[in-house]
Amino acid sequence: MTTRTFLVHGLLAGLLAGVAAFVVAYTVGEPQVDRAIALESAGATADHHHEDEATATASDSHGEDAAISRITQSTLGLATGTLAIGVVLGGLTGLLAAVGLGRLGSLRPAAGTALVALLAAVSFSVVPFLKYPATPPAVGSGETIDSRTALWFGFVAVSVLGVLAAVAVARWAARRWSAVPGTIAGATAYVVVVAVAALAFPKVDELGAFPASVLWDFRISSLLTLLAMWAVIGAALTALVDRTWRRQEAVEAQRAYAAAL
CATH class of the missing domain: 1.10.287 (Helix Hairpins)
Structure with missing residues (x-):
């Protein structure tokens, strides 16, 4: 098996992982984002309750524009982001699996690939998430x-x-x-x-006075999205590598049998 084979398998696995992450993020994560945005908007409205009717009307028009933009963000934008990240992470994982081939003890290619994917998920996503977990749009200062x-x-x-x-x-x-x-x-x-x-x-x-329940739900949904992406990358890449390796072994066995005749 060549490095190119691992890379192609990784890109394909990453594409599938991006689709899975989009489904999880859209069904589980986006409702939590909407809740956070609603809280932020409610706070902004309370802070500016003294504005006149004309300003309020302009604000309503802006809200309609933002709603249209929000729909795009939660569908096309989210899908583009998860697919891009999935392909990049899948390709990198495939390359790392190729580098690890033969360097991880007596592990077969499939087992070595699964181990590389697990280490990548833990080191790149899970552990950093525990230190700096995701926060909703309404949390944190822009500065x-x-x-x-x-x-x-x-x-x-x-x-x-x-x-x-x-x-x-x-x-x-x-x-x-x-x-x-x-x-x-x-x-x-x-x-x-x-x-x-x-x-x-x-x-x-x-965090300030941001509701703990909304924050918890948002972070759980974010973690589920990450886990879904890495689970598909690991499972799909391992399956593809194992299938290719078994085919290669079968071909080599046939050639050895033919040479022995």
Whole structure:
């Protein structure tokens, strides 16, 4: 199997994952976004209750425009975003699986691909989400969005580098002792790295008086979207790699049998 094969499989798996993420995000996540926007609009209306009738009429017209824009965002915009992210993550996971082929002990290609997808999901999405969870549109100051984004990317970088270091530690420990101690050593190394980073990176607390129930539902829906995307990437990519590998093994077996005649 070539790197190109892994990449193509990863892109296809990512496309399927993007579709799955869109379905979850649209059915579970978008209602929570609408609730957050409604709360934000209600707060803005309360703050400007002293405006005159003409201004209120203009505001109503603006709301209609925003409603049309919101429909586009929650359908075409959301689909475009999830498909693009899915294809990118799927392609990267496929390339990483190709790099890991033969470097993850005695794991077969399918098992190695599944492990790579799991490590990618944990390091790139799940662990950073635990430190800096998603927030609704009504939460956070626009003045701090750049700093908050930088913190998230910084923590993602530390988490990804941490899992790469953990894999190196696990391989070294497995050669020195065996597979089980090696796995434990690698997992421990990653936990230590992300724990230290979580303590070192500053907290972001700009929730204010935002309702806890809405925030909880929004974050759960966001996490479900991430998990759906990674689950499909891992399952589809593993299945595609396994099918290709078995076909290749069958062809090689036939050639060996023919050569032996």
